[in-house]
Amino acid sequence: MKLILVLALIFSANAFAGDESSEIDTTDIKRFFEPLPESIIDEEKNAALIKLGKTLYLDPRLSVNDKIACNSCHQLDNYGVDSEPTSPGHDNKRGGRNSPTTMNAALHIAQFWDGRASDVEEQALGPILNPIEMGMPNKGAVVAKLKAIDEYQTLFAEAFPDQQFPFNYNNIGVAIGAFERTLLTPSRFDDYLKGDEEALTEEELKGLNKFISAGCVTCHNGVVIGGNSYKKIGLVEPYETDDLGRYEVTQIEGDKKVFKVPGLRNIAKTGPYFHDGSVGTLDDAIRLMAKHQLGKDADAEFVEEVKAFLGSLTGKK
Numbered sequence: 001m002k003l004i005l006v007l008a009l010i011f012s013a014n015a016f017a018g019d020e021s022s023e024i025d026t027t028d029i030k031r032f033f034e035p036l037p038e039s040i041i042d043e044e045k046n047a048a049l050i051k052l053g054k055t056l057y058l059d060p061r062l063s064v065n066d067k068i069a070c071n072s073c074h075q076l077d078n079y080g081v082d083s084e085p086t087s088p089g090h091d092n093k094r095g096g097r098n099s100p101t102t103m104n105a106a107l108h109i110a111q112f113w114d115g116r117a118s119d120v121e122e123q124a125l126g127p128i129l130n131p132i133e134m135g136m137p138n139k140g141a142v143v144a145k146l147k148a149i150d151e152y153q154t155l156f157a158e159a160f161p162d163q164q165f166p167f168n169y170n171n172i173g174v175a176i177g178a179f180e181r182t183l184l185t186p187s188r189f190d191d192y193l194k195g196d197e198e199a200l201t202e203e204e205l206k207g208l209n210k211f212i213s214a215g216c217v218t219c220h221n222g223v224v225i226g227g228n229s230y231k232k233i234g235l236v237e238p239y240e241t242d243d244l245g246r247y248e249v250t251q252i253e254g255d256k257k258v259f260k261v262p263g264l265r266n267i268a269k270t271g272p273y274f275h276d277g278s279v280g281t282l283d284d285a286i287r288l289m290a291k292h293q294l295g296k297d298a299d300a301e302f303v304e305e306v307k308a309f310l311g312s313l314t315g316k317k
Contacts, residue, residue, distance in 0.1 A: 053180070140169075
């Protein structure tokens with residue numbers, strides 16, 4: 001991380017002035033980013049567990065009124081989001097934060113905007129009991145509900161063949177997490193990182209150069225282009241929000257308005273943006289991040305070229 005910060009600072013001077021002289025070679029790029037792995041779970045070995053997880057992910061019966069599934073807010077056919085600022089729960093009440101994508105989420109440092117869940121297995125269990133989201137009253141009620149469904153009798157037994165009593169609340173998270181670990185979305189940018197110099201257009205390459213030169217890469221780096229650190233929103237110029245972010249988890253004063261840095265894979269498809277979903281367009285998100293995190297005014301050329309680069313992070317259909 002220190003190397004990334006140093007390199008970003010070296011290149012930052014000319015980024016917003018339209019100076020194209022500080023070209024960044026592929027060696028530098030590979031210091032900032034790495035391609036998605038081929039897989040992070042043995043899908044053949046865990047086929048039964050993944051099948052159970054996908055079934056649970058899509059099943060609205062995990063909610064108190066049989067209407068809200070994981071997929072309601074994290075839609076598999078919409079890059080893992082619902083395109084809403086915040087998501088409606090079982091009685092149409094909304095929480096205060098935007099539903100982040102489940103695509104590539106298993107590669108993040110932690111889950112939720114405030115990092116309160118350590119992994120996707122733990123995260124999957126939270127919304128089920130959340131009174132605003134899926135609204136189930138307790139763990140026992142969830143297990144009893146699933147146990148009464150014949151399909152799950154078979155699926156749980158196949159997914160956990162070595163367990164005498166496979167029906168337990170923790171196993172629901174284990175299964176959904178296993179499925180979410182299959183949700184990787186390689187893009188043309190991965191092809192570029194692997195050596196295909198024709199994978200990106202000239203405009204996308206200019207945007208990549210500016211993304212690095214401006215210092216965006218200080219926070220948005222690694223395999224998910226983010227998702228691996230926490231940062232205060234309004235790091236340079238204050239950003240107005242009543243959400244105290246990670247402070248609500250840690251009670252550490254320095255964590256006020258600190259959030260997990262979002263990963264940028266599929267970012268062109270996963271708006272609206274920021275923790276509260278208050279930013280409707282990617283253009284505005286780029287401008288606001290430049291202003292509040294870097295203390296810079298981004299001109300139209302900068303926005304267009306960075307947006308072009310970010311488009312190359314959209315996963316292949």
